Amino acid sequence: MAKILIKGGRVISPAQQLDDTCDILIENGKISAIGKKLDSKGAEVIDAADKVVTPGLVDIHVHLRDPGFEYKEDIASGTLAAVTGGFTSVACMPNTNPVNDNQAVTSFILKKAAEDGHCRIFPIASITKGLEGESLTEMGELKELGVYAVSDDGKPVSNPQLMRRAMEYARPFGMTIISHAEDLDLVGSGVMNDGPVATELGLKGIPWVAEDAATAREVMLAEFTGAHLHVAHVSTKGSIDIVRQAKKRGVAVTCEAAPHHFTLTDDAVRGYNTNAKMNPPLRSEEDREAVRQGIADGTVDAIATDHAPHHIDEKNVEFAIAMNGIVGLETALPLTLKLVEEGLIDLPKAIALLTNGPADVLDLPVGQLEEGGDADVTVIDPDFEWTVETQKLVSKSKNTPFGDWQMKGAAVCTIVAGKIAYKRG
Amino acid sequence: MSFKHKHILGIEQLAKEDIQLILDTGDAFKEINSRDIKKVPTLRGKTIINAFFEASTRTRLSFEIAGKRLSADTVNISGSTSSVVKGETLEDTARNIEAMAPDIIVIRHAHSGSSHYLAERVGCSIVNAGDGAHEHPSQALLDLMTIREHKGSIEGLEVAIVGDIAHSRVVRSNIYALSKMGARVRLCGPGTMLPIGIERLGNVEVFTDMHDAIKDVDVVMMLRIQMERQSNIMLPSLREYARFYGLNPINVQLAKPDAIVMHPGPMNRGVEISSVVADGVQNVILDQVENGVAVRMALLYLVSGVESMQT
Numbered sequence: 001m002a003k004i005l006i007k008g009g010r011v012i013s014p015a016q017q018l019d020d021t022c023d024i025l026i027e028n029g030k031i032s033a034i035g036k037k038l039d040s041k042g043a044e045v046i047d048a049a050d051k052v053v054t055p056g057l058v059d060i061h062v063h064l065r066d067p068g069f070e071y072k073e074d075i076a077s078g079t080l081a082a083v084t085g086g087f088t089s090v091a092c093m094p095n096t097n098p099v100n101d102n103q104a105v106t107s108f109i110l111k112k113a114a115e116d117g118h119c120r121i122f123p124i125a126s127i128t129k130g131l132e133g134e135s136l137t138e139m140g141e142l143k144e145l146g147v148y149a150v151s152d153d154g155k156p157v158s159n160p161q162l163m164r165r166a167m168e169y170a171r172p173f174g175m176t177i178i179s180h181a182e183d184l185d186l187v188g189s190g191v192m193n194d195g196p197v198a199t200e201l202g203l204k205g206i207p208w209v210a211e212d213a214a215t216a217r218e219v220m221l222a223e224f225t226g227a228h229l230h231v232a233h234v235s236t237k238g239s240i241d242i243v244r245q246a247k248k249r250g251v252a253v254t255c256e257a258a259p260h261h262f263t264l265t266d267d268a269v270r271g272y273n274t275n276a277k278m279n280p281p282l283r284s285e286e287d288r289e290a291v292r293q294g295i296a297d298g299t300v301d302a303i304a305t306d307h308a309p310h311h312i313d314e315k316n317v318e319f320a321i322a323m324n325g326i327v328g329l330e331t332a333l334p335l336t337l338k339l340v341e342e343g344l345i346d347l348p349k350a351i352a353l354l355t356n357g358p359a360d361v362l363d364l365p366v367g368q369l370e371e372g373g374d375a376d377v378t379v380i381d382p383d384f385e386w387t388v389e390t391q392k393l394v395s396k397s398k399n400t401p402f403g404d405w406q407m408k409g410a411a412v413c414t415i416v417a418g419k420i421a422y423k424r425g
Numbered sequence: 426m427s428f429k430h431k432h433i434l435g436i437e438q439l440a441k442e443d444i445q446l447i448l449d450t451g452d453a454f455k456e457i458n459s460r461d462i463k464k465v466p467t468l469r470g471k472t473i474i475n476a477f478f479e480a481s482t483r484t485r486l487s488f489e490i491a492g493k494r495l496s497a498d499t500v501n502i503s504g505s506t507s508s509v510v511k512g513e514t515l516e517d518t519a520r521n522i523e524a525m526a527p528d529i530i531v532i533r534h535a536h537s538g539s540s541h542y543l544a545e546r547v548g549c550s551i552v553n554a555g556d557g558a559h560e561h562p563s564q565a566l567l568d569l570m571t572i573r574e575h576k577g578s579i580e581g582l583e584v585a586i587v588g589d590i591a592h593s594r595v596v597r598s599n600i601y602a603l604s605k606m607g608a609r610v611r612l613c614g615p616g617t618m619l620p621i622g623i624e625r626l627g628n629v630e631v632f633t634d635m636h637d638a639i640k641d642v643d644v645v646m647m648l649r650i651q652m653e654r655q656s657n658i659m660l661p662s663l664r665e666y667a668r669f670y671g672l673n674p675i676n677v678q679l680a681k682p683d684a685i686v687m688h689p690g691p692m693n694r695g696v697e698i699s700s701v702v703a704d705g706v707q708n709v710i711l712d713q714v715e716n717g718v719a720v721r722m723a724l725l726y727l728v729s730g731v732e733s734m735q736t
Contacts, residue, residue: 196622202537202559202594205621272538317514318536320557 009048014352015368029418056088056376061304068097086411151178167227186210212238237290302358309397435560491721565598588648613638
């Protein structure tokens with residue numbers, strides 16, 4: 001296997017508290033050396049001067065739509081979008097068809113990932129069979145297959161007794177419960193954030209209390225059971241507060257924030273923009289600010305995209321009937337670096353939120369740079385300026401609210417297990 | 426002044442001058458409706474499609490009569506007969522309609538933003554005849570025309586609107602329209618029917634007590650309680666609704682003695698309005714319907730871009 005030398009970059013690996021200008025030598029899929037002036041003999045040299053070299057980025061919340069919805073995305077296209085965005089590991093949600101609620105579907109995904117994938121895939125299985133909220137999946141065997149977490153993402157578990165049992169059952173297997181925290185009765189037939197913009201547009205609102213009430217319930221159940229709870233895509237001030245307080249009490253809770261929630265508000269829905277429709281919805285400025293504060297003070301453990309590809313026909317309809325979700329893998333890195341530019345966090349913190357932060361949430365064996373470890377490395381040009389051209393996105397689906405946005409920062413080279421999976425330009 | 430709006434998607438996009446021009450044009454057209462021969466050749470050769478994807482009697486009839494009195498060819502399609510039930514998207518339906526070269530599509534649709542959606546996708550003029558809970562501009566314009574007829578001017582008036590504020594497109598259009606014309610709007614309804622931030626849409630004050638809301642107002646506008654849409658977690662009973670939010674011969678006296686009583690119809694007698702008030706001397710409800718034809722003639726005429734009025 002090829003030998004690669006990444007030369008002269010600013011190497012940041014928060015897991016090792018490493019932030020220094022040095023070289024990284026990759027041999028046989030592993031990092032063989034990290035140090036100054038390493039010998040380049042026989043190696044393909046990647047000049048990383050003025051670049052930032054980080055562990056391969058990790059996204060613990062994506063929808064690859066495979067199996068079942070390959071017209072939206074598949075394992076090949078989704079992972080190609082991932083490496084284009086600098087990600088070397090993605091954890092994919094189970095709301096496929098069939099649902100990933102058993103070992104056969106998990107095995108299928110892992111097999112296809114090995115054959116067609118451009119990066120590592122960590123399948124997330126469902127909490128309940130068929131996402132139906134009635135009976136538990138076989139978490140023990142799923143864990144043996146390499147499933148690190150379970151989630152009924154997109155179809156929250158409404159029965160609190162069932163969630164309690166899921167947590168009690170998952171805990172001894174070291175399985176994380178990822179909650180899409182929404183009280184569906186409070187969501188009702190809402191299609192966007194409840195507030196002045198929904199009132200103006202005459203669209204039914206999803207109130208913040210639908211998320212806060214569910215987050216509070218999940219946190220209490222986690223406190224009661226001792227299970228590890230991960231709250232997906234936190235979007236409200238109240239949820240951030242609930243997680244912050246729970247962490248202070250020592251509850252085993254983590255949470256993630258999505259780039260769209262710390263970048264946009266429900267203002268983006270104006271004009272009935274279906275590419276600003278997702279679940280949880282874009283919230284108020286106060287909520288957006290609270291999510292950013294949660295990122296700054298460490299309440300938020302990870303940035304995760306909730307990459308949710310949908311076909312144009314599913315978005316090119318009236319707002320109320322458009323599908324929820326946006327693609328995010330190719331825009332997450334610059335939107336995160338924007339937080340550095342705006343002074344909210346420093347660069348190592350931003351990298352942590354995209355590497356060891358998410359890896360630690362699910363206890364994934366990735367997200368760091370270590371001699372002898374797997375060579376998943378991302379080379380980032382933090383100053384690279386580019387425009388989001390919707391039609392040129394690598395993902396099969398083009399549902400982004402960031403079309404025509406000026407971005408700063410991009411992955412220039414993404415290395416997965418010692419192989420160059422993506423090189424810009 | 427000339428009218429520069431190709432579409433009528435809502436009152437929100439209209440300036441005060443636009444509204445005045447529409448009302449003045451409506452006043453001029455109104456006379457035609459009392460003639461022996463109620464037809465002028467103004468829109469001869471124009472084709473207007475009334476695409477009503479949601480049930481409507483009054484508004485559809487009003488638009489159709491308005492088009493016919495201007496000599497346009499009007500064609501109606503309705504939700505039950507359209508290809509919508511066959512699973513066609515709104516865009517495809519619209520493109521197919523457009524391929525038959527209409528000049529104006531009047532659209533009524535259950536989804537907020539649907540007229541906006543069409544305007545972005547077809548080349549002809551779009552007139553919104555009610556989109557979800559968003560806007561119902563022709564209703565607000567006929568309301569303004571009626572108020573102006575009875576009060577002379579709209580500037581400085583106090584207008585109370587009572588009922589299901591949350592689900593009403595009539596309210597949103599009226600808030601924009603009345604605020605732009607200098608009136609003050611008081612909104613009142615049950616706590617379950619007052620949406621967040623409604624006061625930001627215009628010159629609005631929100632009340633929860635109907636007596637406070639209608640005290641000394643110039644206009645009382647009652648909204649229809651959509652009985653077919655009410656689940657019993659929005660309202661305990663229509664009986665209690667009538668008691669706290671219904672207009673009756675007693676509480677109507679809190680308004681100014683010369684106040685007018687309006688209702689966009691269809692009325693639920695004995696619920697939001699008692700028959701005594703609905704048929705009382707202050708009611709202008711049928712004037713609203715009459716003016717509806719005139720104001721819709723004005724809208725069709727103005728968006729069709731005909732330079733001179735031939736009457």
